[in-house]
Amino acid sequence: MTKPFSILVVDDDRAMRQSLVELLEVAGWRAEALPRADKVAEFLGDFLPDVILTDMRMPGMTGMDLLESLAQDWAPPLVLISAHGDIPMAVEAIQKGAYSFVEKPYEPRRLLTILRHAAEQRRMSQSNDRLRERLLQLSGLDRILLGGTPVVAELRGEILDLAPLDAAVLIRGETGTGKELVARALHDLGSNADGPFLALNCAALSADTFEEEMFGRIGQSEGRLIAASGGTLFLDEICACPMAVQAKLLRVIEEQQVLPVGATAPTPVSLRIVSATNEDVDAAVRDGRMRADLLFRINTVVLTMPPLRARRDDIGLLATHFLSEYGAVYETSVPQMTQDDLAALLAHDWPGNVRELRNVCERRVLMARRGTGAMAQAISADHPHLDDIPDTLREAVAAFERELIGKAIVANKGRMDAAAEALGIGRRTLNEKIVKLGLDKDALL
Structure with a gap:
């Protein structure tokens, strides 16, 4: 069953206030009322309505003042009810964010229609916010x-x-x-x-x-x-x-x-x-x-996509996340980051971006399994000296393909169709390369 719309009526005229509440309750609304606008902020702590209906001219805080005080994303839409002489002011209020205004004396059906539309808009906005948050969580x-x-x-x-x-x-x-x-x-x-x-x-x-x-x-x-x-x-x-x-x-x-x-x-x-x-x-x-x-x-x-060097404030958070992730993968304790580790992370330029950081964190966890290592060593291992590069282009390409295919097989847990898709090649081509490069799938897994 749909939850009934709720409204807060603000009007210093007691008779007007009571007649509005009675009209709204007969129409199925949950209605609360206040005689002064300066009490609204405190009242909203306990009751956040779908709509606020307020008089324009009141002692102390006016309807315009109330509108300006509620200029927040969480605030409900505000509808003004005003005498004929207040119309220029009401138009100004709408330009500043009020939902609508109704002249006194009001026509009940028109007032209820305006209030219902305002409430529906409010509910839709809240629903969209909740959906976006849910999607953010579900999508990861x-x-x-x-x-x-x-x-x-x-x-x-x-x-x-x-x-x-x-x-x-x-x-x-x-x-x-x-x-x-x-x-x-x-x-x-x-x-x-x-x-x-x-x-x-x-x-x-x-x-x-x-x-x-x-x-x-x-x-x-x-x-x-x-x-x-x-x-x-x-x-x-x-x-x-x-x-x-x-x-x-x-x-x-x-x-x-x-x-x-x-x-x-x-x-x-x-x-x-x-x-x-x-x-x-x-x-x-x-x-x-x-x-x-x-x-x-x-x-x-x-x-x-921003490069990692453009979001250095995220490096520590990302590293902590990847270390925890690979600690679980390799079933080992997660190495604690020291100030020296963080300094090494921040000093590096990360040409390989988040992918490189992920690889460095995996290497750091593997070092920790052997009881050795620091983040600076894990970073330097990702950038070998020229002496480590194969002598010929063919050998270099073969070494690169061997590493890339091995990582794809491990990442996809041995599912060869998925590994081939991740590499952007056909299954038959992948099988041929595994044989040519002398890769042992079972040893990788």
């Missing part, structure tokens, strides 16, 4: 984008605002700032949350195999884009996408349909487009590495 945005700096708080608000919309979003930011996490949050909070989330590493896409892999082949395969219909398509590293593939993606985005190989008629798809890049997209267009028409399709809204 406070954990994904942990931090108290204003730039992070603003970013969390932007994500909550954008999530229900179908507008294309371009996420810009340096490597390691959490662009894919934000893309997933937009999906998880959106209207298509029950649909698939398809992440494509655009740098790994090939024009030769794109259509069969993404559009499918009649009688053989469905195609990844068709399978992802009703969900979100995340285009990571969009500036690194081959030009020939960009043309095919543009056609999909514009037409919202694909033509499977061997088909005579296209198949409709419904995809929300979220893209990400760590490059300057305008420079990529100027250099001829990105189509301008594709950029116009994917940058309806742009979110910018």
